[in-house]
Amino acid sequence: MDALVGEMGKPNLATASRRWRRSIEGVAGMCEAAPMRVLCLDYDLGAGEDHYRFGSSVSLFDYDVVFWDPAQSLEGYKALRDTYQGRDSLNDNASARLVNDVHRRNSEFKDFLEMGRCLVIFLPGDLDVWVDTGKKDYSGTGRNRAATRIVDRFNILKAIPLDLTFAPGSGLEITPANDIMASLFKQSRESWIYRSVIEKHQTVKPLLHIKGTKKSVAGMVRVKGAGGRLILLPELVLPFADDESDGDADDLDLVETGSPEDSGVATQAEEDEDEPWPGDLLLAWVESLVAEPDASLPSWTAEYKFPTEARRSAEQVALEAELSELQVRIESLNAEQARDEQWKTLIAGSGASLERRVREAFELVGFTFEQVDPGRSDLKGEYQGRRVVVEVKGLSKSAAEKNAAQLEKWVSEELAEEREVKGVLVVNTWRELPVASRTEADFPNQMLKYCEQRGHCLLTGLQLLSMVRACLDSPDRKSEIASLVLDTVGPVENWSDLASIFVPREGQAESAQLSVDEPESSLQGEVVDPTESQGADPD
Incomplete structure (x- = not known):
């Protein structure tokens, strides 16, 4: 057990304080119902969960929900690394550990989901690295003989037991794709940053879109039969800094860093206990999904529709068509706006x-x-x-x-x-x-x-x-x-x-102009009638 504890991640003091306060305040509630067992792999949710490293030997099967941060996990393999073609190249030992750990966790994740459990992954950006294959090329003879390591491109996301693809891309403009995550997002919208876009896949139910598009940055996959859930989320930025942070600024450049006083982020002493903690909100949302009874029905039930279902279905089809048309019009207007700019x-x-x-x-x-x-x-x-x-x-x-x-x-x-x-x-x-x-x-x-x-x-x-x-x-x-x-x-x-050229600015007369001379109605002086529409480029 001592060895196992050594593999655990260490939550910061703000998290520990929150857990102590929650344990004192929630004793009665815990007596009534057993809490959901939560594990975080290389992530600090700040919601009373257990912490272990991705590469640890801890089993997932003691838990109901697992949260995983692949970007943080990969950092644990980069202690000794070189670079090749602009990417990190792991040494022999780290390469072997990463490949083996990914293979092991892939099998565990698959079994975990098939048991009806819930796996939550915070999607990272581009995590491709070079790993050693164990093969070498030799050139020259005698003292001039040289060995060249043969490396292969590898991504820690291969631990996901589904065939999914992601495109790197970071931003803040996010909007709910439907009602599933709308309530959670409304309460915590300032805490989300996306670093990857989920490529289209028929098994992924979109949860969040990039604003103004249908590109998904969060989604959910329901495992058939067992009812397990794979939830893919953007990064959740929690308002505390890790006490063990070394000050590296590897995060998205859209996020400003600084002291708590400079950033306006509440310290532990200043924390408003009445303000919902984003980690608590996320965990409550996940628990609500996991606690839902399995409402899956056999396929033949789809052949029997209520009159209300038929009417609703027709209305949904019409609204979807209208939404698609509006989206095309919005994208066209955005393109015209970009050309004008x-x-x-x-x-x-x-x-x-x-x-x-x-x-x-x-x-x-x-x-x-x-x-x-x-x-x-x-x-x-x-x-x-x-x-x-x-x-x-x-x-x-x-x-x-x-x-x-x-x-x-x-x-x-x-x-x-x-x-x-x-x-x-x-x-x-x-x-x-x-x-x-x-x-x-x-x-x-x-x-x-x-x-x-x-x-x-x-x-x-x-x-x-x-x-x-x-x-x-x-x-x-x-x-x-x-x-x-x-x-x-x-x-x-x-x-x-x-x-x-321009419409009059607010509070400015329409006749405002740069030149003091009135243009003449000649070749050089003729100007466009300002009452005519300023159309966009026809092509």
């Missing part, structure tokens, strides 16, 4: 992302571009036989002569090849300011003469965005806008009216 890079971005949006804007108008070598002009292409080179800049201030000089360098290279070319300078000026606050000049007077002598077209990110919105609303204006860019020498006039 990307265009705002023209007024806020810089660097490679701004260059991509500028290229897409010109391609929307009808320009085509060729591949350019790194360090050369940002964009080089043509429109209906007329060549163009485009220099793109995102600045926190106005444009400068050096930007025009850089553009002229690319123009000169084209002219040296005896190719007529139009130089276009696109500068997202004052990018750190809201567009309505960009009141200073975009292209100072000292650079205008230089650009005009060389036939450069000067264009701001805001103006290009206005052109993009005009093309999306009225595709027949594309040739008009292309000609404007190719024929303009110096700064493009107008195309800076915010009301033609």
Whole structure:
């Protein structure tokens, strides 16, 4: 027994305090009914359970419910490890222990579920490691002979006795998939983080979805016949820190770490005894599932339906179809929203992302571009036989002569090849300011003469965005806008009216605009009627 105790995990002081208080307060209740026997493998639920390591020799069969944290279990095998191809490579001893323990627990888990018990697994992220196969390759002879370990990829989740697959992916946006876990999630929604997505499998009943999708991050499998349950859950983050923690920050980067005072997490002394403990809530929910009588019916009973069942079934089919249609519409709207958000890079971005949006804007108008070598002009292409080179800049201030000089360098290279070319300078000026606050000049007077002598077209990110919105609303204006860019020498006039691009902000008059000049009804001054709908990209 002493050896067995040495294999147990050690709960922290906060957990021990909770158990002591629960044992004192719940003596009467325990006298009335025997408590459910709960085991945690490498996990601290804080709900009065027993603790052992995954690799311990303890039998599962003394328990009704087992909770298992595979990510924490794997850490116990990584004391001596190397890396190979970016993944942990376990040494010979750890490899053998892991493979043997997984094989043993797989058999135990299978028998445990077939006995009608409940296994709860907190799904980890990517846990693939390299394990030693015991084989070696030899090369060379004599003193130069070298041995190479042969390793194989291995995952601790092979201990799960069902053929399930998971895709790594972390996040916080979770919503109940149905009523099974809705009550528990409502009481503990801030405590869940998903690190894996359950790939579609016909035997898994979804419990939680990623918000706005049907991708499952929690599910349940009911073992046929015996009624055992395999419950797959995201990580449950409990509001206490392990006293033995070494301070490693291996957790999901979405979770901020710090002292209890910094994080606002209650310490043991500050704990509100009236506030439900997430571990208690989870255990109570699991116990409610396990305590349910086996309501499984023989298959022939499905042939006998009550009138209420028939009506309900038809309504369910109709609602499912409606839900599916709504989901498609939501996903379509989300995609359109994402495209609109990307265009705002023209007024806020810089660097490679701004260059991509500028290229897409010109391609929307009808320009085509060729591949350019790194360090050369940002964009080089043509429109209906007329060549163009485009220099793109995102600045926190106005444009400068050096930007025009850089553009002229690319123009000169084209002219040296005896190719007529139009130089276009696109500068997202004052990018750190809201567009309505960009009141200073975009292209100072000292650079205008230089650009005009060389036939450069000067264009701001805001103006290009206005052109993009005009093309999306009225595709027949594309040739008009292309000609404007190719024929303009110096700064493009107008195309800076915010009301033609955005809906008025709250508390702002619809007539608010950046330019003080009213646009004229001409080629250069014509703007989109702000009363027209700002449609999304038709394709």
